Amino acid sequence: MSLYSAHFLRNIKQNLCVDDRDPPDIQFNHQGYLTLSSQANAHILEQNYKLQTELGAKVELMSSMRLKERFPWLNTDEVEVGTYGLENEGWFDPYLLTRSFKQKAESLGAQYCLGEVVGFECSKLDKQLSVPEFYVGQGKRIKAVKVRMPNSPEVIDVQCAFAVVCAGSWSGEVTTTLGIGQGTAEELMDVPLPVEPRKRYVYVAHCPDGPGLDCPMIVNVDGVYTRREGLGGNYLMGSCPPEEAEPDCENLNVDYDFFEEKVWPSMANRVPAFENLKLKSAWAGFYDYNTIDQNAIIGTHPAFPNLLLATGFSGHGIQQSPAVGQAISDLIFEGKFVEIDLNRMGFERFLNKQHVRESNIY
Ligand SMILES: Cc1cc2nc3c(=O)[nH]c(=O)nc-3n(C[C@H](O)[C@H](O)[C@H](O)COP(=O)(O)OP(=O)(O)OC[C@H]3O[C@@H](n4cnc5c(N)ncnc54)[C@H](O)[C@@H]3O)c2cc1C
Incomplete structure (x- = not known):
C-alpha cells in the first residue's frame, strides 16, 4: 500500500490535476525515516528490513557505527541497529492532500454534502438491485443512509447503491447503528467493528x-x-x-x-x-x-453486501490513502480487488481470528 501510494504521490500533478487550476502541491518533503532499535528488539527491525527490501522498498540497515558516521549529531548509546529509508519516504501537508482529492473528485462529478450519519435503512436482499450481480448474496442491503443536516432537526434518507464507512475514529460508533457487534455469530453480527x-x-x-x-x-x-x-x-x-x-x-x-x-x-x-x-x-x-491489530480494515462487511469499510488506520491512514481509495473504487466497480490485493485486510479476519499484526508500528 505504501509503495502504491508513493507512486501515486510522485505523479500527483497528473493524478489530481484539475483542468483550469494550478497543479496540486502538498508540500512534500522528501526525507527518510530513521527507526532505531536496542539490542533486545534488533531482530524485529532486521526482520522488517528483510521484508521491506524483498517487497521493493529501498531501505538501508545501519549498524551503530554506520549511524554515527552518517548522523554525527546522533547519540548511538544503546542503539544496536537502525533502518533508514532511502526512497519514497517523507512528510507532507495532509490537509492539502485531502483538498486535492476533493477538488479532483468534484471535477469528475462527485457531490459533497455536509451532515452527520445517524443511522441506516436496510431491506432484505432481492434481485431487483441497483448493485451489480456479484453483490447479490446473503444478508441485508443498505437502502439509505440517514443524514442529519447541520442546523436542522431534519434527517434525510440518502438512497444508495453502496455505503462506505470511512468515519475515522467514529467508525465503530457508526456501525453500531446497524447492530454490528450486537447480533449472533450465525448472522455474522457478533463482532463489533473494533x-x-x-x-x-x-x-x-x-x-x-x-x-x-x-x-x-x-x-x-x-x-x-x-x-x-x-x-x-x-x-x-x-x-x-x-x-x-x-x-x-x-x-x-x-x-x-x-x-x-x-x-x-x-x-x-x-x-x-x-x-x-x-x-x-x-x-x-x-x-x-x-483495538485488535492496529491495521486498516478494508472491504465488504460479510453481513451487508453493499456496506464497505475503509477505516481503522491507527495512525497511518494518510500515507495509505491513495491505495485505499483505489481499492474501494475497485470493489465498487469490479466487485474485487484489482490493483492491490487487500483481501487480508478484510473484516473477516476478526471472525476467523487471522489478525494482521506488525511490529515496531507507532
Ligand atoms: C496526531 C496524529 C498524527 C498522525 N500522523 C500520521 C502520519 O504521520 N501518517 C499517517 O499516514 N497518518 C497519520 N495519522 C492518522 C491519520 O490522520 C488517519 O489515519 C487518517 O486521517 C484517517 O483518514 P480517514 O479519512 O479514514 O478518517 P478521518 O480523517 O478521521 O475522517 C473521518 C471523517 O468522518 C467524519 N465523521 C465521523 N463520524 C461521522 C458521522 N456519523 N457522519 C458523518 N461524518 C462523520 C469526521 O468528521 C471526519 O471528517 C495521524 C493521526 C493523528 C491524530
Whole structure:
C-alpha cells in the first residue's frame, strides 16, 4: 500500500490535476525515516528490513557505527541497529492532500454534502438491485443512509447503491447503528467493528542548534519520534502512551507532563542538542485506532453486501490513502480487488481470528 501510494504521490500533478487550476502541491518533503532499535528488539527491525527490501522498498540497515558516521549529531548509546529509508519516504501537508482529492473528485462529478450519519435503512436482499450481480448474496442491503443536516432537526434518507464507512475514529460508533457487534455469530453480527478514538499529542519545539536539513524522521528505541518542521529550527515530537495509561477522549486537551517526563528526556538523550529546546506549542488529535491489530480494515462487511469499510488506520491512514481509495473504487466497480490485493485486510479476519499484526508500528 505504501509503495502504491508513493507512486501515486510522485505523479500527483497528473493524478489530481484539475483542468483550469494550478497543479496540486502538498508540500512534500522528501526525507527518510530513521527507526532505531536496542539490542533486545534488533531482530524485529532486521526482520522488517528483510521484508521491506524483498517487497521493493529501498531501505538501508545501519549498524551503530554506520549511524554515527552518517548522523554525527546522533547519540548511538544503546542503539544496536537502525533502518533508514532511502526512497519514497517523507512528510507532507495532509490537509492539502485531502483538498486535492476533493477538488479532483468534484471535477469528475462527485457531490459533497455536509451532515452527520445517524443511522441506516436496510431491506432484505432481492434481485431487483441497483448493485451489480456479484453483490447479490446473503444478508441485508443498505437502502439509505440517514443524514442529519447541520442546523436542522431534519434527517434525510440518502438512497444508495453502496455505503462506505470511512468515519475515522467514529467508525465503530457508526456501525453500531446497524447492530454490528450486537447480533449472533450465525448472522455474522457478533463482532463489533473494533475502531475507536485514541488521543495522541503532537508537540512543536524550537531548537536553533538542532540537526539541520539532513535530519530524518527519527523513531527512538522507545518509540518517541521527532521530525523537522520547516526550515526555522522547529521540530515535531510525540509518542504513544502505554496501553494502561491511554488518556480519555472526552476532549482534546494536551498533557504537557507527558512531554516533560517522556518525550523530551528520550529525545534529548538521543540528540543532545535537544537539551536546549523550547516547547512552542502542542495539539492533540484522535488516532482511528483498531483495538485488535492496529491495521486498516478494508472491504465488504460479510453481513451487508453493499456496506464497505475503509477505516481503522491507527495512525497511518494518510500515507495509505491513495491505495485505499483505489481499492474501494475497485470493489465498487469490479466487485474485487484489482490493483492491490487487500483481501487480508478484510473484516473477516476478526471472525476467523487471522489478525494482521506488525511490529515496531507507532
Ligand atoms: C496526531 C496524529 C498524527 C498522525 N500522523 C500520521 C502520519 O504521520 N501518517 C499517517 O499516514 N497518518 C497519520 N495519522 C492518522 C491519520 O490522520 C488517519 O489515519 C487518517 O486521517 C484517517 O483518514 P480517514 O479519512 O479514514 O478518517 P478521518 O480523517 O478521521 O475522517 C473521518 C471523517 O468522518 C467524519 N465523521 C465521523 N463520524 C461521522 C458521522 N456519523 N457522519 C458523518 N461524518 C462523520 C469526521 O468528521 C471526519 O471528517 C495521524 C493521526 C493523528 C491524530
